[in-house]
Amino acid sequence: MHIDDEQLDLDSFKKCVDSFAEMIQALSDDAAPFARWLFSVERGSMIFNAELVTEEEYDLGPCFEVISGFVDRLASGRDVAVCPKKARDGYLKLASALDAGDEGSARAHIKVINGGCSVKEVPVYRAFEVVDEPRDYQVVGSVTGAICTLNSKRGNKFGMIDEGTGRYIKGKFQDRMLDDIRSSFKRRATVSGILTYRSDGTIVSIDARKIVVLPEKLPSLSSLRGILEA
Numbered sequence: 597m598h599i600d601d602e603q604l605d606l607d608s609f610k611k612c613v614d615s616f617a618e619m620i621q622a623l624s625d626d627a628a629p630f631a632r633w634l635f636s637v638e639r640g641s642m643i644f645n646a647e648l649v650t651e652e653e654y655d656l657g658p659c660f661e662v663i664s665g666f667v668d669r670l671a672s673g674r675d676v677a678v679c680p681k682k683a684r685d686g687y688l689k690l691a692s693a694l695d696a697g698d699e700g701s702a703r704a705h706i707k708v709i710n711g712g713c714s715v716k717e718v719p720v721y722r723a724f725e726v727v728d729e730p731r732d733y734q735v736v737g738s739v740t741g742a743i744c745t746l747n748s749k750r751g752n753k754f755g756m757i758d759e760g761t762g763r764y765i766k767g768k769f770q771d772r773m774l775d776d777i778r779s780s781f782k783r784r785a786t787v788s789g790i791l792t793y794r795s796d797g798t799i800v801s802i803d804a805r806k807i808v809v810l811p812e813k814l815p816s817l818s819s820l821r822g823i824l825e826a
Contacts, residue, residue, distance in 0.1 A: 599703070604703075612704070622686060657710060672718070742759070746781055753768050756787065783812075
């Protein structure tokens with residue numbers, strides 16, 4: 597985030613930093629809860645940096661696409677109801693700290709950078725009003741991907757990366773499935789159950805009822821020939 601107002605007082609600057617951190621933390625909690633942010637302020641500048649990192653190697657490209665889309669909605673005021681509430685609250689605090697009204701020029705810019713390439717730069721200069729809260733809907737279905745987080749001590753929760761979209765999906769499971777979840781951890785699997793979708797068609801979560809571990813890759817033609825000959 598680059599604050600363009602060089603006359604911003606210290607108290608307002610602190611509020612900007614806190615509200616920006618609150619906003620992006622809420623966005624990553626939704627898109628990539630297995631990751632964490634590293635924050636820094638460039639010396640002698642009004643530039644506040646936040647880097648999303650993980651302990652293990654993950655393709656964060658899809659996560660950045662989700663976060664970038666949310667930031668664009670917040671800044672433009674379009675379809676903000678689909679953004680996480682804590683992120684909306686953080687953005688409103690940021691706009692307030694900048695004293696950014698509906699009119700006039702932007703007093704800050706947020707630049708989302710993925711892999712060293714700038715993918716989006718949005719201004720911070722207006723507040724928004726959420727008219728209608730989105731309504732989630734549920735269907736029976738399945739998701740194929742890799743389970744990457746597991747918490748059996750606080751409500752039997754897990755998380756997986758959807759191999760079709762690269763996005764993180766939160767999940768919960770019943771006690772009887774604990775062994776199956778553990779045995780499929782970090783392996784390619786299909787999880788079936790009740791899917792919850794946002795109004796824009798994005799999968800929010802899955803209430804797992806069954807899990808099937810899948811092969812990491814399809815068998816080769818030569819291996820199939822060997823099976824047939826045997």
